[in-house]
Amino acid sequence: MKSLRILLLLIIPFLFSTESWAAKTVLAGGCFWCMEADFEKLEGVSDVVSGFTGGTVDNPTYEGDHTGHYEAVEITYDPKRISYPKLLDYYWVNIDPFDAGGQFCDRGPSYLSAIFVADAKERKIAEESKKEIAKMFPGKEIVTPILGASIFYPIKGNESFHQDYYKKSPVRYKFYRWNCGRDQRLQEIWGEKAPH
Template sequence: MKKSLTLALTSAVILFSTFSHAAKTEKAVLAGGCFWCMESDFEKLEGVTDVISGFTGGGKLINPTYNGNHKGHYEAVEITYDPAIVSYQGILDHYWVNIDPFDAKGQFCDKGPSYLSAIFVQNDEQRKLAEKTKAAVVAEFPNQTVVTPILNASTFYPIKGRESFHQDYYKNNPIRYNTYRWRCGRDSRLEEIWGERATH
């Protein structure tokens, strides 16, 4: 009886610890052009546990698709992270040095509304931190215009179904991905803006 009780208590503690850890994860939604690249850049960041490619920001248009209608939506990523390892501030700091905040037409070689950069905030605390980091970028580049907006979060639509190959594209198609990224000039432009802080 005592052994069974001890086993039950141990199992309960493990279950609680697992649930407690899972409950501590938080999410951030960011747009920075090609979601393949954003997924790659953020999955390398310590504390990030998952990155999903999808669309958001398109108002009333539901279930947008890559090859179909995604008018008004941004290509974006939903980042799940452990705030005990990386804070939302850390997520934003990593974000800025992985985008071109001055491009009002898109990002790098990809142009058009769906490739624009944006930070989607879910609450007042996220907005406060987003505005703080944006102000720091503005101050650092006084002769340029930072066009990346801070927007209220809306429904995030993961890429799925027949288009699910976009998830983890950089892992599953490394040669094609690396060729695309190089031809797009993403890393060279990031280094031009951010110098050694640029990550890739």
Template sequence: MRSNTMMRHATLGAVLWLCQLVPALAAEDRALFAGGCFWCMEAAFQGREGVTDVVSGFTGGTLPNPTYAGDHSGHFEAVEVTYDPALISYRQLLDLYWVNVDPLDNKGQFCDKGASYRSAIFPDGDSQQQLAQASLAEVKKRFAPQVVYTGILPAGKFWPVEESHQDYYLKNPVRYKYYRWNCGRDQRLQQLWGRDAAAH
């Protein structure tokens, strides 16, 4: 009898724990951003309060199973940001995104040129779409009369890149820092965004 009572209590405890866990999991949302080299974009979002995961990969194209070493034509290099909207908003993620890209570059980003390095935002749902459009309008106003080339495109399937490219800035810090410096990324961001770039 005592054994049955203990079992019921254990089962009830497990159910209550799951009830607490499920809403927490359901509260997470995702955001998709393309800003040139995904190594750099991953580093920009990783570790921010409210950001629970950042994955490098490809999106925006129709080719299935794109790879870095093989074919990824038609896709953007991008990051999938998983976040808790109770701790960080999509608008805050947009603000962080902008100060890490060059919206005036229509050929790629920084030293990386080509279609896969173009900048773009991929809103997932009407709310993100409206916020992205409003954010883009502000950026266009800031840089007028220059042309802003960053696009807003429908969110589609995201394909994670090979594991060797995940957390590259942590796995290969010396190579990453040299690449970033040699690419002139930070210099250009400072030129474009000034204090706003430094704040992020």
């Protein structure tokens, strides 16, 4: 009985700890439908939400004003199952890091790639990750910036159909993805490292 009490005294504070059980990060890589689909496959990721970030317009919408914002995803993950550096490794092989005009068939500023970091530790990891990618492609410029995190605005309301679009409209999603040339370009850049 005494050992049970000691065990409970050790476990209860841990169970009610305010420490987060999951971490979040925000990444932009062109069409958020594709980024959502790609990251939801990843072991250790529990949620991926499509939205906007990086701009100054409050409450941006897809059909309305999202000036200055990136289409992005907020990824919730378990750091015990997948580390932030591993998430970034996966991120790079799902984007074209050389494209300064958008991603794949989607053109314009809202489709640019970017890593949004929450603090100095994440910035250091992201910068190291970017340097490693640059070493793989000597003479080519990696244009994907590392930016300070700002408010993330999830797609919601009457535009909620964008969340999990690849599940809700799988035929249209596959048709879009193929016609956009995303997977073909990823294969061209990353070869065997490209996701399948």
